[in-house]
Amino acid sequence: MLRLRHRSTAFIAQTSLRDRIRASRLADMTAGGGQAKVQHDSVGGPMLELSTVLPAITAAFLASLVEVVEAFTIVLAVGLTQGWRPAFAGTILGLVALALIVVVLAPLLALAPLQLLQFLIGALLILFGLRWLRKAILRASGHLALHDEERAFAKETDNLRHHAHNKRANYLAGLAAFNAVLLEGLEVVFIVLAVGVGHGVVAWASLGAAAAVVVVLAIGLAVRKPLAKIPENALKFVVGLMLTSFGIFWTGEGLGVEWPGADLSLVGILVLFIIVSAAMVMRLRPRRRAQLKVVK
């Protein structure tokens, strides 16, 4: 029900944005020099759709996979140590809070001028993407420990057992589930809006996120253990690369940049960051080995 509501709100935002994008393109065509634009649009239309929709779905799916696994780990720890009632209560309250945020946020996004929206969301995506990319490179080169879902699960379980005899144990357990769902969910909502809103593909991005929720829940319910096998750092690496590329592309579009090759320049930006990231991992690995030798 909540998911349906979320999707319908996202769809409303997407529809109105799509109309505004079409209107701004029409204005471009009628404002002069229209012939070239018409030809570009009529030839590049389907390519633009595919090249916009696929990265949005992929980024939303992969990023949501990481976040949903983290939330699932906490909810599972709550459910197994304190019972499923506080786990479900916290999860449902977290989802309600998330739905409220989306219901309030989506109409506001539809009111803002498109270029301003692209600029602001692009800037936030740059911050978000660079943060993920930085962490993924540090982890891949051995400077940061890999995120361990089993350890996170054990830590949360210990914490809850410590409070097990406390009168407020159920409340604390529910709160832990609520916090996990709300905070990880906020990241999912931000990613979906950020990768979707710039080109009016919020509904597609929501679909990617919903698919991630289904995948994690299906695997999680089947194994009933923390999903430690999911290669979180590799996912974060890919998502960090995609979000940073989206961020630079949209901030540029918000400033009026006409990127060479239009949407395909996203691929060029992505390739540049892949090369830089791979080079940094290779460069930083020997440095880490040298540091370890000195410690020994």
Next chain:
Amino acid sequence: MNARVKTVLDELAGLFVDDGSLAAFAVVLILIIAGAVKIMNVPPIWGGLALLVGCVAILVESLLRATRTGKK
């Protein structure tokens, strides 16, 4: 209640800020480029290229600093 609000705000800020200097450099870069394009009429494509190169430089600087100083 205040502590809880602070925790939530910290978590929200944490979505975007890990290394404070990286975030600060990125914000300054974006603002300078926006000012150059919108106020000083620098061609937008040059602004876009500067943004791309600047983001790469900020990421590399942050990584080198993190491994040198041990601040992760």
